[in-house]
Amino acid sequence: MPSYLLKRLLTMGVTLIGVSLLVFMMLHLIPGDPVRYILGDFATEESIADLESRLGLDKPLPMQYFRYMAGVFQGDLGTSYVTGYTVMEEILNRFPITAQLAVYSIIFGSIFGIIIGIIAAMNQNTIFDQLAMVISLIGISAPSFWIALFLILFFAYHLGLFPISGYKGFYSLILPSITLGLGTAGNIARMTRSSMLEVIKQDYIRTAKAKGANLYRLIIQHSLQNAMIPVTTLIGLQFGALMAGAVVTETVFALPGMGSLIVSAIATRDIPTVQGLIMFMAFLFIIVNLVVDLIYTKLDPRIRYD
Amino acid sequence: MVFMQVVFILFILSANGGMNMKKRTKSWLIPTVIASLLFTGCAPASQENPEPSQELTKGEIVVAAVTEPDSLDIHKTSSIGEPTEHLYATLFERDLNGEIVPGLVKDYKVADGGKEITFELKENAVFHSGKPINAEAVKKSFERFLEKSPFKTNAGSIEKIEVLGETTFKITWSEPYAPFFSNATSAYLAPLDVSTLDAQGEGFDKNASAAGRLQLTEVKRGDSVVYKPFEKADWGAKGTPGFSKVTFRFIPDDETRILEFKKGSVNVLLDVPFQYIEELEKEPGVELERVSDYVMTYLGWNNKLPIFQDVKVRQAIALAVDREPIIQNTMRGAAKPVFGPLPEVVNGHSPAIEEKARQKYTQDKEKAKQLLAEAGWSEKNGEGIVMKDGKPFSVEMWVQNEPAMQRVAQILQHQLREIGIDVRLTVKESAAIIEQTPKGSHQMILWSYGWFDADILYFLLFGKGKSTRLHYEVDELDALLQKGRVEMDPEKRFKIYEEAQEFLVEQSPWVPLFVRESITATRGLKNFKKHPISNRIIWQDVEVTE
Numbered sequence: 040m041p042s043y044l045l046k047r048l049l050t051m052g053v054t055l056i057g058v059s060l061l062v063f064m065m066l067h068l069i070p071g072d073p074v075r076y077i078l079g080d081f082a083t084e085e086s087i088a089d090l091e092s093r094l095g096l097d098k099p100l101p102m103q104y105f106r107y108m109a110g111v112f113q114g115d116l117g118t119s120y121v122t123g124y125t126v127m128e129e130i131l132n133r134f135p136i137t138a139q140l141a142v143y144s145i146i147f148g149s150i151f152g153i154i155i156g157i158i159a160a161m162n163q164n165t166i167f168d169q170l171a172m173v174i175s176l177i178g179i180s181a182p183s184f185w186i187a188l189f190l191i192l193f194f195a196y197h198l199g200l201f202p203i204s205g206y207k208g209f210y211s212l213i214l215p216s217i218t219l220g221l222g223t224a225g226n227i228a229r230m231t232r233s234s235m236l237e238v239i240k241q242d243y244i245r246t247a248k249a250k251g252a253n254l255y256r257l258i259i260q261h262s263l264q265n266a267m268i269p270v271t272t273l274i275g276l277q278f279g280a281l282m283a284g285a286v287v288t289e290t291v292f293a294l295p296g297m298g299s300l301i302v303s304a305i306a307t308r309d310i311p312t313v314q315g316l317i318m319f320m321a322f323l324f325i326i327v328n329l330v331v332d333l334i335y336t337k338l339d340p341r342i343r344y345d
Numbered sequence: 346m347v348f349m350q351v352v353f354i355l356f357i358l359s360a361n362g363g364m365n366m367k368k369r370t371k372s373w374l375i376p377t378v379i380a381s382l383l384f385t386g387c388a389p390a391s392q393e394n395p396e397p398s399q400e401l402t403k404g405e406i407v408v409a410a411v412t413e414p415d416s417l418d419i420h421k422t423s424s425i426g427e428p429t430e431h432l433y434a435t436l437f438e439r440d441l442n443g444e445i446v447p448g449l450v451k452d453y454k455v456a457d458g459g460k461e462i463t464f465e466l467k468e469n470a471v472f473h474s475g476k477p478i479n480a481e482a483v484k485k486s487f488e489r490f491l492e493k494s495p496f497k498t499n500a501g502s503i504e505k506i507e508v509l510g511e512t513t514f515k516i517t518w519s520e521p522y523a524p525f526f527s528n529a530t531s532a533y534l535a536p537l538d539v540s541t542l543d544a545q546g547e548g549f550d551k552n553a554s555a556a557g558r559l560q561l562t563e564v565k566r567g568d569s570v571v572y573k574p575f576e577k578a579d580w581g582a583k584g585t586p587g588f589s590k591v592t593f594r595f596i597p598d599d600e601t602r603i604l605e606f607k608k609g610s611v612n613v614l615l616d617v618p619f620q621y622i623e624e625l626e627k628e629p630g631v632e633l634e635r636v637s638d639y640v641m642t643y644l645g646w647n648n649k650l651p652i653f654q655d656v657k658v659r660q661a662i663a664l665a666v667d668r669e670p671i672i673q674n675t676m677r678g679a680a681k682p683v684f685g686p687l688p689e690v691v692n693g694h695s696p697a698i699e700e701k702a703r704q705k706y707t708q709d710k711e712k713a714k715q716l717l718a719e720a721g722w723s724e725k726n727g728e729g730i731v732m733k734d735g736k737p738f739s740v741e742m743w744v745q746n747e748p749a750m751q752r753v754a755q756i757l758q759h760q761l762r763e764i765g766i767d768v769r770l771t772v773k774e775s776a777a778i779i780e781q782t783p784k785g786s787h788q789m790i791l792w793s794y795g796w797f798d799a800d801i802l803y804f805l806l807f808g809k810g811k812s813t814r815l816h817y818e819v820d821e822l823d824a825l826l827q828k829g830r831v832e833m834d835p836e837k838r839f840k841i842y843e844e845a846q847e848f849l850v851e852q853s854p855w856v857p858l859f860v861r862e863s864i865t866a867t868r869g870l871k872n873f874k875k876h877p878i879s880n881r882i883i884w885q886d887v888e889v890t891e
Contacts, residue, residue: 071776077423078495079779080794080805082813086498121415121423123547124566132566188600196604203608204601205594206568293596295567307415308776 047332051325058321059111059314063104066310073120073308094120107314116318117311121304126315129300134319136206137296140288141281143216148223149274153263155224156231156270161258163236171228178225183284187218187291204293215292219284223277230273234266241265267338275331282320401612404589404889406870408613409602413567413595418537418549420493425532427615428570428593430881433535434556434578436464437526439797443690443878445526449478449536449556459521459833466512471577472538473561474554480514486536487516489546498804499528521831523838527692527798530879532557558884559591569594580885587871587888606866612889613873613882614866619677619749625866634865636875639690640795641683642750644742644757644856647785648817652740657720659853663706664713665764666757666856675752679862686802686849688860690878693799693829693842702850702857713764722765731765739767742789743782745775753858754791783813790814797878799842802826807849817854 074090075082091097095106110117116126152175159171194214195203202211238244239262247257285298293299297316304312335342401407414429416422422429438448452465470478484506491497501522507515528534538554539546553561558580559572570593574586594611596602599618606614607628617625617633625631644666646653653659668682684702687694717723722731722738730737744754751772758768768789773781781787792814794805803826804811809818825845832838863880867873869891874883 069777070780071774072780073776075779075783076776079423080796080801081496081498082783083498084810086495090495123416123418123421129566184598191601191604196608199608203605203610204596204598291598291601293568293594293598293601295565299567299597303413306774306776 047329051322051329054325055318055321056108059108059318060104062314062317063100063107066308066313067100071308073310076308077120107311111318116315119304119309119312121307121309121312126311129312130297130315130319133295133297133300136212136294137282137285137289137298139209139212140215140219140285140294140296141278143212144220144223144281144284145274145277147216147220148227148277151220152224152227153231153270155228157235157258157263159228159232160235160239168232172232175225175228178221178223178228180225181221183218183222183287184291186221187215187288190214190218191291204291206294211292211294215288215294218292219281219288222280222284223274226273226277227270230270231266234269235262238262238266264338268335271331271334271338275328278327279324282324401610402590405592406588406590406613406887406889407592407594407611408615409596409605409611410593410615411595411597411602414570416550417553417561417564417570419532419535419555420490420537421549423495427882428595430532430557431559431572431591431884432553432555432557432561433532433537434470434558435532435535436529439530439876439878441877443692445530445692448530449483450529455833459518459523459831461515461517462525463509463513463515466514468512470556472541472554472556473575474538474541476538476540476554478536478556479511480508482538482540483536484508484514485539489537489539490534493546494533496533499524499531499533501525521833523830523833524798524800527800530797558586562590567595574884586884587886588884589889591884606868609868612868612870612891617864617866619675619679622677622679622864630868632867632870632873634867634873634875635679635862636865636877636880637681637688637690638795638861638863638880639688639797639878640793641688641860642753642791642793642858644789644858645792645815646740646789646855647782647787648812648815648854649785650788652738652788653854655720656852657716658722660706661713661716661720661764662761662766663853663856664709664716665760665766666706666858667708667760668859671753671756672859674756675749676859676861679864680859681862682859683857684850686806686846686857687799687842688857690797690860691799691801692797693802693839693846695839695843695846698843698846698850701847705850706853706856708760710764717764717766725765728767729762729765730767737767738765739769740788741769741771742791743771743773743778743787744791745778746772750791757791785816799838799845800826800830802842802845802849803830807854815855817852819852822848822852 074087074094074096078086078090088097095103098106107117114127116130118125119129122129155171155175159168162168191203191214195201201214205211235258244257244261247261252261282298285296286302287298288294289296289298290302297320301313301316304316408427410426410428412426414422414424414426417429417432419425419429419433435448436450437445440446447467449466449470450464451467454463455461456463466478466480466483472478472482476482487500487503487506491500491503501524502519504517504519507517509515535555537549541552541554542548550564558575558578560575561570562573563571572591574580574588574591580586596605602611602614603618603621605611622633626633644662672678672680672682683699684706685695685699717731721733724732726732726737730739732738742754742758744750751770754770758770761768778787778790778792782790794801796805802808806812806815807817807819807822808826809823812818822845825841825848829838829841829845832841863875865875869889871888871890872886874886875881876883
């Protein structure tokens with residue numbers, strides 16, 4: 040296990056360097072000059088040159104990249120061109136909200152998705168199965184801004200159960216978490232259903248049934264555990280989708296998280312902020328998937344990493 | 346049956362069943378719950394204590410704004426708006442008729458043909474910190490502005506600033522700069538209290554001190570900015586502010602903003618989206634304040650391209666445009682057509698020029714076609730597009746990714762098509778347009794400008810080396826605009842700009858289109874007004890009634 044972990048951590052380092060290079064190149068290739076954006080209509084050739092020099096944008100691209108990476112290795116993700124705050128400050132300020140949103144969404148999506156998936160599998164080819172799959176399809180295909188507005192209108196505006204927007208503690212994250220978690224729930228439900236159906240057909244399940252095992256015990260104890268491996272993989276992968284989904288959800292709910300920050304940073308070509316946020320999100324994604332891989336060994340003792 | 350299944354599965358998943366699964370469920374459920382609790386604990390200090398209710402506190406005003414300012418530090422920001430501007434008191438102000446009147450400066454004396462101006466500050470004025478606004482403080486603020494601000498060109502070519510007394514200071518320019526007075530009515534040139542900043546001259550957001558009517562109390566990045574009224578500011582006849590707190594909340598989504606306002610958790614809604622005007626007009630207790638904006642939208646093109654060299658072609662394009670359907674269909678009538686180069690609120694606007702331009706360029710499709718024919722665009726291809734030397738008149742128009750602007754572009758496309766000009770629309774991000782237009786990579790653009798002084802005609806639109814969007818640089822016009830910059834006599838200056846505008850109307854290097862109405866919805870407030878020129882809230886008389 041330790042050597043596996045070491046290998047994974049090394050791979051993580053290489054992946055992050057790859058991500059940083061890719062993001063750096065993309066940000067410099069897309070049209071839109073941050074200096075001209077900041078100076079706007081008042082830009083003169085002198086002020087452009089002056090600001091470029093202050094931001095270090097007058098240096099050759101490879102030098103800019105190496106200077107940036109040298110900072111990253113020392114824990115310095117740079118300073119926002121636009122706000123003047125350090126990128127680390129911005130991330131630390133906003134990460135807790137996005138993290139809570141992601142965790143609550145995963146919890147909601149997993150519980151809801153697994154329940155629907157099990158119900159569908161247990162009632163295969165019945166109206167409940169079809170209904171469960173329709174619900175999961177809606178979760179996957181409905182645009183998150185539409186779901187968000189629907190939830191706001193019904194639960195926050197008409198019923199007054201939750202705040203409409205802004206961050207005011209746990210209650211203000213319930214509707215955004217449902218919005219974000221519905222797509223995850225849909226995917227998990229479909230995966231749980233198909234995995235469960237596969238497991239149910241196995242010989243040992245038939246044997247357990249023949250021995251008169253209680254149906255629920257059979258499903259939960261004997262089937263679900265084995266069906267959870269692909270589902271767990273999916274949960275890990277969904278984390279990336281949640282980060283992407285947070286961009287829209289945080290904008291609609293006016294949540295001061297990383298998603299809304301990245302939207303404004305891209306629009307203003309705030310290169311250090313975009314780069315720092317994407318690197319940080321990539322780091323989280325890798326860590327989450329490493330944890331998921333480690334959970335496999337718990338779910339299936341036959342899996343060994345050494 | 347299914348309900349029972351749901352209950353049972355929930356029971357198992359919540360780790361309360363006494364089976365083996367309990368242990369396994371813990372492997373993912375418990376860490377996630379712990380993680381979320383940890384993150385809750387990590388929430389920013391300013392956001393730790395949730396507000397239990399959305400009701401407004403007594404005397405509180407909550408303003409819903411679309412965008413968060415990049416920085417509250419006026420020397421660092423790249424744009425100002427309601428959430429920033431009221432933190433600052435300006436050196437000069439505009440009265441309700443647009444006249445420049447004293448602000449922090451009570452008097453001034455111009456010498457050496459405008460190269461030297463001696464300013465006398467009002468006595469007893471103080472910053473939010475309580476420190477006096479004296480000549481030394483203003484000098485330090487100016488020096489920081491000249492060092493850091495992206496807008497330092499707005500102060501002209503300052504050579505030196507000298508303190509002559511407690512409240513007297515002198516600025517010397519390398520050449521006279523007439524727009525200074527106009528520009529000094531904007532917060533960009535307003536003084537801030539440098540003494541409260543850290544050793545590096547940073548940290549304004551954490552310890553902000555300026556002299557505006559609103560004093561900063563809290564900044565929640567990405568969420569809101571909170572102010573209290575500055576007791577020592579001028580609060581008019583009654584002498585005290587009619588509110589106790591102002592919170593600017595940043596809610597980018599239109600629908601969410603509207604719902605917050607309708608629900609009552611917001612009592613000032615800035616920039617009401619056009620599609621909601623009618624609905625809010627019918628809402629009981631809601632008042633709409635409508636003020637003409639100073640930002641003008643125009644149809645421009647790269648005048649260096651051969652296709653736009655003939656003045657008849659440019660005039661034909663202007664004659665093809667009908668502003669009314671644009672305003673009615675895209676902004677529900679909440680805009681005012683503009684024909685001349687400067688909208689009404691800009692210092693230098695001439696009603697006579699506006700009228701002349703209106704008469705000359707009111708839509709006339711037949712005349713437009715005739716002018717095109719005279720310019721050699723008489724043949725038509727199978728699609729009805731005019732041609733010259735076998736080439737069709739086909740151009741690409743760039744438009745930013747804002748839905749209303751895209752609809753305007755579609756109507757313009759249709760109107761130009763009616764005189765035989767083919768327009769292809771390309772939607773681009775603002776950042777890309779800002780970068781690429783100075784290089785002349787564009788053909789046509791739908792764009793806008795906003796400033797309070799006629800000098801905008803020089804430093805952004807038509808000055809030599811400055812015409813970054815329109816690329817129209819003509820000696821005669823440039824000479825006039827340069828003259829306007831250094832002429833310190835307001836009347837003579839106005840005449841110069843009239844002449845320059847007349848030239849522009851005749852040459853038609855662009856098509857001015859409209860200025861939007863800025864619509865603000867309020868509820869539970871008395872005497873809420875916006876300044877007709879600067880389009881900013883006048884806090885002096887506002888009172889919370891509910």
